Amino acid sequence: MSSFTCLNCGVRFATAEMQREHYKTHWHRYNLKRKLAELPPVTIEEFEKRLIQQKTEDAAAQEDQSLYCKACRKVFKTKNAHDNHLDSRKHKDNLQQYLAQSNGTNGGPSGSAPEGTRMDAEVEVSVKSTRAAARAAAAAEAEAGGDEEMVEDGDSDEWEDVEFENPIERNDCIFCAHHSEDLLENIKHMSIVHSFFIPDAEFCVDVEGLLTYLAEKVCRDYICLWCNERGRTFYSMEAVRSHMTEKGHCKMLHEGGALAEYVDFYDYSSSYPDHEEGMDVDAELDPSNALDGDEFQLVLPSGNVIGHRSLLRYYKQRINPNRAVVVKKSTQKLHKVLAQYRSLGWTSTQQEAAARNARDMHVMKRQQAKLMQQVGVKANKLQHHYRPQVNF
Numbered sequence: 001m002s003s004f005t006c007l008n009c010g011v012r013f014a015t016a017e018m019q020r021e022h023y024k025t026h027w028h029r030y031n032l033k034r035k036l037a038e039l040p041p042v043t044i045e046e047f048e049k050r051l052i053q054q055k056t057e058d059a060a061a062q063e064d065q066s067l068y069c070k071a072c073r074k075v076f077k078t079k080n081a082h083d084n085h086l087d088s089r090k091h092k093d094n095l096q097q098y099l100a101q102s103n104g105t106n107g108g109p110s111g112s113a114p115e116g117t118r119m120d121a122e123v124e125v126s127v128k129s130t131r132a133a134a135r136a137a138a139a140a141e142a143e144a145g146g147d148e149e150m151v152e153d154g155d156s157d158e159w160e161d162v163e164f165e166n167p168i169e170r171n172d173c174i175f176c177a178h179h180s181e182d183l184l185e186n187i188k189h190m191s192i193v194h195s196f197f198i199p200d201a202e203f204c205v206d207v208e209g210l211l212t213y214l215a216e217k218v219c220r221d222y223i224c225l226w227c228n229e230r231g232r233t234f235y236s237m238e239a240v241r242s243h244m245t246e247k248g249h250c251k252m253l254h255e256g257g258a259l260a261e262y263v264d265f266y267d268y269s270s271s272y273p274d275h276e277e278g279m280d281v282d283a284e285l286d287p288s289n290a291l292d293g294d295e296f297q298l299v300l301p302s303g304n305v306i307g308h309r310s311l312l313r314y315y316k317q318r319i320n321p322n323r324a325v326v327v328k329k330s331t332q333k334l335h336k337v338l339a340q341y342r343s344l345g346w347t348s349t350q351q352e353a354a355a356r357n358a359r360d361m362h363v364m365k366r367q368q369a370k371l372m373q374q375v376g377v378k379a380n381k382l383q384h385h386y387r388p389q390v391n392f
Contacts, residue, residue, distance in 0.1 A: 176245075
């Protein structure tokens with residue numbers, strides 16, 4: 001009769017099923033690790049003894065790990081959390097109040113505290129179990145009689161909701177803590193001290209919006225403007241500012257795929273060969289006058305417009321045809337920025353480079369629109385508004 005043997009543990013089995021079940025046990029895995037460490041295997045009895053001993057030690061360590069603070073009436077599960085709590089400002093304030101109350105109860109002066117009371121309040125009280133710690137906390141709260149319940153966690157005594165304040169809105173520098181009187185002085189400081197220049201500044205239509213966006217990347221998202229998520233990861237504003245200053249990265253990455261990120265702040269229409277003053281940039285994108293199944297109006301040679309009957313209620317409206325809503329682009333700040341740059345020796349972008357950037361942005365816009373169309377067709381969501389799918 002053939003037997004099945006485990007050479008690692010030195011045992012035999014009557015069937016192959018028992019052998020396969022043995023390979024899944026912790027005893028077999030434990031002996032495998034001992035074999036890798038060049039140690040002899042242990043028997044099942046010795047393994048069970050070690051397992052019980054380890055469980056007992058873990059349980060004892062877990063029981064002795066709970067700590068209680070008398071001054072704050074709080075229980076901590078780890079010593080590290082208790083140590084951090086002792087260093088907190090709230091614990092020190094509560095400790096002063098606790099000592100003052102103890103002095104008032106004992107009839108002593110408020111300015112001095114008995115040494116025993118202070119040591120009793122600051123000592124780490126080791127509790128044998130979490131249940132005992134809960135009983136101690138409940139007893140302390142009953143003695144306090146009417147005090148507010150403290151529900152903060154032991155690791156974080158003070159939670160503050162800090163909202164992000166953009167440095168550009170406060171006229172602060174993006175790369176340091178310098179404060180300026182206005183936006184133009186702030187741009188001048190960043191140009192002189194940090195050598196920061198806005199690329200293709202003559203084509204930038206929203207200087208303040210661009211700087212606000214750059215400040216959010218640096219001071220809120222901790223992203224280097226030049227590395228642009230390609231290099232190290234930073235976890236504080238000071239770290240990313242130090243990196244940009246030391247590496248000379250106080251500049252925008254305005255080439256390649258990064259152009260699409262700043263497309264909303266630039267307008268290269270003035271660099272087009274067929275550009276005319278006052279010409280609408282989007283006029284070349286208007287559909288032709290031929291009517292097809294996707295359009296709802298037809299422009300006659302005389303200039304009259306024939307609309308579709310489904311839009312009758314809109315054509316009935318009496319709106320002044322001469323009225324138009326035009327978003328005025330303020331160029332006053334841009335002219336001052338360009339004048340400041342020219343005084344520092346800056347020259348305007350070459351026409352060929354501007355045309356190349358304009359073509360790149362145009363291609364990226366088309367690719368983005370194409371991708372959005374594909375996603376919309378795939379998800380059957382081409383509308384740009386939200387319509388709930390219930391309660392029609």
